Amino acid sequence: MAGGMDLGGGKGGKKSLDTAINLVPFIDLMAVTISFLIMTAVWNQISKLQVSVSGPSSGGEAQTPQEHLNIIVVMTEKGFTINTGSALVTVDKNANNKYVYCRAGTDAFDGDINKCDENTLIGQLRKVKAKVPEQQNITVNCEGDINYSDLMRVIDTCNIRDANKQPVLFPDVSVGAAS
Numbered sequence: 637m638a639g640g641m642d643l644g645g646g647k648g649g650k651k652s653l654d655t656a657i658n659l660v661p662f663i664d665l666m667a668v669t670i671s672f673l674i675m676t677a678v679w680n681q682i683s684k685l686q687v688s689v690s691g692p693s694s695g696g697e698a699q700t701p702q703e704h705l706n707i708i709v710v711m712t713e714k715g716f717t718i719n720t721g722s723a724l725v726t727v728d729k730n731a732n733n734k735y736v737y738c739r740a741g742t743d744a745f746d747g748d749i750n751k752c753d754e755n756t757l758i759g760q761l762r763k764v765k766a767k768v769p770e771q772q773n774i775t776v777n778c779e780g781d782i783n784y785s786d787l788m789r790v791i792d793t794c795n796i797r798d799a800n801k802q803p804v805l806f807p808d809v810s811v812g813a814a815s
Contacts, residue, residue, distance in 0.1 A: 705768050707806070709757070710814050711735075711778035711790060718760050720767075725760050735786060737793055757793055761805050774806035777814040787811070 710717040715728040715735065730736050738752040738759075752758040765771070774794050778787050791811065796804045 704771060705764070707764055707771070707774045709761075709774065709776045709790065709794070711776065711782050711787065712814070713779065713781065716757050716760075716790075718757075718764065720764055727755060727757055727760060735789070737789065757790070758796070758805075761794065765805055772803070772806060773808040773810065775810045775812060777812045779814045 705720045705722075708719045710719065715726060718725045718727070727736055736753075736756045738756050752762070754760075754763075761774075776787070776790050776794065778790075791809050794806045794809045797807075798804050
């Protein structure tokens with residue numbers, strides 16, 4: 637034989653080399669591998685695509701663009717800093733070294749943002765919301781040594797809802813690290 641391989645000499649001397657290969661184990665291996673890779677992937681960034689219809693309104697008049705602020709609340713060991721791009725406001729911690737959310741003497745919130753003191757987180761966010769009532773998003777940045785429970789409390793504060801479950805302040809909260 638020319639190839640150096642014994643094909644089992646019979647009467648004809650040659651056997652067919654075509655065989656059926658079982659692909660089921662290979663497909664099983666690929667399915668498990670792909671599932672593993674998808675589950676362990678790092679999802680760095682999830683973003684939204686803002687879609688708006690441009691052109692005149694149904695009344696024939698051009699709509700005026702809504703004012704949009706880049707509102708950033710920075711949590712530090714000293715308190716909060718609220719940056720709207722044009723203004724920078726600080727809300728310091730109280731005498732007990734606690735963050736001030738609604739009232740200066742205590743951190744209790746009874747559900748009515750109109751009863752909150754002016755120089756508190758809710759009081760300052762309420763002022764910003766009055767300037768841009770249609771805005772829904774806000775960014776909360778925090779330093780590395782901030783407690784997780786404090787960060788969650790700020791997110792919950794930004795996402796306060798009224799009795800009808802409608803957002804009062806800023807329901808779309810993004811979280812980042814302070815630079």
